Amino acid sequence: MGEEPGKRRTTVLINGQNYVISGKADVSHIHEVANFVDQKMKEMRKINPYLDKTQLAVLTAVNISDEYLRLRRQMEQERKKRDGEN
Amino acid sequence: MGEEPGKRRTTVLINGQNYVISGKADVSHIHEVANFVDQKMKEMRKINPYLDKTQLAVLTAVNISDEYLRLRRQMEQERKKRDGEN
Numbered sequence: 001m002g003e004e005p006g007k008r009r010t011t012v013l014i015n016g017q018n019y020v021i022s023g024k025a026d027v028s029h030i031h032e033v034a035n036f037v038d039q040k041m042k043e044m045r046k047i048n049p050y051l052d053k054t055q056l057a058v059l060t061a062v063n064i065s066d067e068y069l070r071l072r073r074q075m076e077q078e079r080k081k082r083d084g085e086n
Numbered sequence: 087m088g089e090e091p092g093k094r095r096t097t098v099l100i101n102g103q104n105y106v107i108s109g110k111a112d113v114s115h116i117h118e119v120a121n122f123v124d125q126k127m128k129e130m131r132k133i134n135p136y137l138d139k140t141q142l143a144v145l146t147a148v149n150i151s152d153e154y155l156r157l158r159r160q161m162e163q164e165r166k167k168r169d170g171e172n
Contacts, residue, residue, distance in 0.1 A: 014144050014148070015144065017140075017141075017144070019141070019144060019145060019148070021145075021148065025152070029152075029155075032155065033148055033151045033152050033155060034148065036151050036155060037144065037147045037148050037151050040147070040151075041144075041147075053140040054103075054139040054140045054143055055103075055105070057140055057143030057144045057146075057147055058100050058101065058103070058105060058123065058127075058143045059105060059107075060143075060147050061123045061126070061127075061143055061146050061147040061150055062100070062105070062107065062119055062120065062123050064147055064150050064151050064154055065119045065122050065123050065126075065150050066111070066115075066119050067154060068150055068153060068154040068157065069115075069118065069119060069122060071154065071157055071158060071161065072157060074161075075157065075160075075161050075164075078161075078164075082168070
């Protein structure tokens with residue numbers, strides 16, 4: 001996803017601003033992702049109401065990456081454990 | 087992670103700006119997460135050099151969330167499959 005040229009373009013609203021997302025993903029998946037980010041930014045703003053928009057977005061990216069990297073590690077461990085069993 | 091009070095505080099550099107991350111996580115995990123976000127922002131800036139800092143951070147959060155939600159779905163499917171086998 002992102003702004004690659006020549007792909008399907010979908011406009012989404014995140015933190016009050018429109019973004020054009022282009023990629024091969026389903027429109028429903030793109031909206032799910034955008035809603036997820038919007039929700040995470042809302043939660044972050046509640047905890048830290050004095051952050052500017054950039055800080056809010058960066059710290060939201062940090063929080064999502066924290067969850068992502070933990071999940072990836074957990075998945076690798078589950079796979080290793082499963083491979084050990086077989 | 088984020089800016090919760092009363093937790094260990096670690097300063098990280100993301101896209102040329104310092105952020106204080108507080109939480110119970112290991113300092114090494116916090117640095118891994120910060121480096122991951124910084125790297126993703128660099129990749130996004132290469133593709134889209136004309137984005138402002140907020141747009142760059144939001145679209146980076148979108149890309150990471152895309153990966154995260156795909157991984158989460160994949161993990162759920164693997165678990166379901168495994169539970170079906172047992």
